[in-house]
Amino acid sequence: MSKYDTTIKQQTIIDEESLTSHRRTPFADNKGGKVDTDLDSDDFFIPTTSRGTTSVSSQDNDSKTFLVASHTTKRNLVNRHVQLIAISGVIGTAIFVAIGKPLYRGGPAFLLLAFAIWCIPILCITVSTAEMVCFMPVSSPFLRLATKCVDDSLAVMASWNFWFLECVQIPYEIVTVNTIIHYWRDDYSAAIPLVIQSLLYLLISLAAVKWYGEMEFWLASFKIVLAMGLFCFTFITMLGGNPKKDRFGFRYFHDTPFKKYFPDGIDRGSSAGYFQGFFICLIQASFTIAGGEYISMLAGEIEIPRRVLPRAFKQVFMRLTILFLGSCLCVGILCSPNDSSLTAAINEARPGAGSSPYVIAMNNLGIRILPDIVNITLITAAFSSGNAYTYCSSRTLYGMALDGYAPKIFTRCNKQGVPIYAVGVSLLWAFISLLQLNSNSAIVLNWLINIITASQLINFAILCITYLFFRRAYLLQKDKLPELPFKSWWQPYTAIFGLVCAMVMMIVQGYTVFFPKNWNVQDFLFCYLMIFINIGIYIFYKFIWRLGKDKIKDPATISFEDELREIENHELEHNFDKFRFYTE
Incomplete structure (x- = not known):
């Protein structure tokens, strides 16, 4: 019987002698070592935490039963769910469609180089996140650690920024689906995909988390199949396996590996042009590549998290790196940065799959039907990402309410353990996608990309700051705390490097708006508004709300x-359940 039911249940415990012998059994860490818990009899009760997620009722000494009140959310996600959901949250349509713009502006070599370089700070941020989340795998762990290790003001800022980041990506994926559909036809209202997707997100989110995990597992599988299929397509066609029998190999890496880019159209010399060609690719990488925050948001609903999470962080980073760098290599092989179709698609701001280097290459090679199949799969990829963002945004709001940073109504869950009001409010952001009714879809996507990039970089900086404070506290109390399940290397320099990279990129990611010909208030706000909002939240909470x-x-x-x-x-109960299963 699970302690994660929504009502208080009786749980019969084995006799006192076997209980005493069991409670001295140390837990295994992820490296096969032991984490000594040194439990006493009271440790079998679930204490009330500062977040109010658990409570203890009473003990009936005569019957030797424990009355346990439990989490409203449930730990029903297993390792395979975690692996695929984490990938799903990071892999959207950007590596299949939006990657065409930096290819056009910087060339294939700069594109591959920029993504490879940005993977380094992402690795630093990911391992820093992994170390503290694997140590304390609870709901919204890195946000909760900001409260515990830094101060409440940073936690409030981090929580609202991350919630906004996840929420604004829901309309981004809805607009993306609409632009992909435009590949076939555009004689319909943009409100139709909005309504259909929002209803599907709602239905999936209201189901028990294990069913959400299953759904996202299969949706994410389509993304991986799509990526692997496109890798195979690239390899076959570059060797001449195409209708034109053209063995083009690495032709475009040889012909135009680097391109000069001038945001305002004024030629300022080769050095400036090549540098900006590389830098625009680096900015795209900072939008496209995410870190381990999506894994960490699952921590409160993962079964045996201290065993699952260390392996998940390692495997997911490697898989994402292969997918991102593999995609950059493939589009550089398949499509010339000077291709007329790609040039027209970028300059005319054509939405959706029409600007995808993969689709353009297929059309250039005279391959039919396959572009339609790719576009159908792209729709499932965008839908899957939106589904993951709905989950993360609702759980973030739920965690904020538990900490007192949002109204308590958002802590309420249905009998499946789903925070229903948090899901509903987070999904309201989907209606931002209606902006495309009055503006071009590509323009709306560009607005959302700028906002997402700024919020994501702020979140990276917060992760590194939180880790540095967590590390300081852990080292001071190391003798009385268990060993870290996951240990990152070269700390604290790894986290400091990630922090510096995130802050520098945060400042320069909208540099093109400062060219005289490019200046306008609207673009400036979309690039930098989130920085000012987050600073404002921190100052307001610290000096006005809390009076310093x-x-x-x-x-x-x-x-x-x-x-x-x-x-x-939780680990004790899991071991009890396994013991009962094998002995009954």
Whole structure:
């Protein structure tokens, strides 16, 4: 019987002698070592945490039963769910469609180089996130750690920024689906895909998390199949396996590996042009490549998280790196940056699959039907990403409400353990996609890309700052805390490097708007508004709402006891369930 039911249930415990012997069994860490929990009898109760997610009722000593109140969310996600959901949240349509713009502006070599370079700070941010999330795998862990290790003001800023980041990506994917459909026809209202997708997201999100995990597992599988299929397509066609029998190989890497780019159209010399060609590709990489925050948002609903998460962080990063760099290599092989169809699609701001280098290459080679198949799969990829963002945004709002940073109504869950009001409010952001009714879809996508890039870079910086404070607290209390399930390397320099890269990119990602010919207030706000909003939230909460009383936490007094005991109770119960299964 699971402690993660929504009502209080009785759970009969084995006799006192076997209980005593069992509670001294240490937990295995992810490396096969032991984490000594040194439990006493009270450790079998689930304590009330600062977030209010758990509580304890009472113990009946005569019957030796424990009355346990539990999480409203449930730990029903297993390793295969985690792997695919994490990939689904990061892999959208950007590596299949939006990647055409940096290819056109920077050339195939700069595109591949920029993505490879940006993977380095992403690795630094990911391993820093992994170390603290694997240690404390609870709901919204890195946001919760900001409260615990830094100060409440940073936690408020981080929470609202991440919630906004996830919410604004829902309309982005809805607009993307609409632009892909335009590949075939455009004689319909943009409100139709909005309504259909929103209803499907709602129905999926209201189901129990294990069914959400299954749905997202199969949707994410389509993305991986699509990526692998396009890799195979590239390999076959470059060797002459195409209707034109053209063995083009790495022709475009040889002919035009690098391109000069001048945002305002004024030639300022080769060096400036080539640098900006590379830099525009780097900015696209900072939008396209995400880190481990999507894995961390699953932590509160993962079964045996201290065993699953370390492996998940390692495997997901490697798979994402292969997918991102493989896609950059493939589009550079298949499509020339000077291709007339690509040039027209970018200059005319054609929406959707019409600007995809893959689709353009297929049409150039005279391959029929396959572009339609790719576009259908792209729709499922965009839908899957929107589904993942709906999950992350609702769980973020749920965690904020538990911490007191949002109204308590968002803590309410249905009997499946789904925060229904948080899901509903997060999905309201889907209506932003209606902006395309009055503007070109490509323009709306560009607005959303700029907002998402800024919020994502802010989130990366917050992750690194939180890690540095977490590390300080852990080192001071190391003797009385369990060993870290995941250890990153070269810390704290790894986190500092990730922080510096994120902050520098945050400042320069909208540099093109400062050219005299390009200046307009609208573009400036879409690139930098989130920075000012987040600074405003921090200052307002710290100096106005809390009247300057919100101090940086003393690392020596920070307590991880409640969270660790919560995880240990879950692991104990999981071991009990397995023991019962094999002995009954």
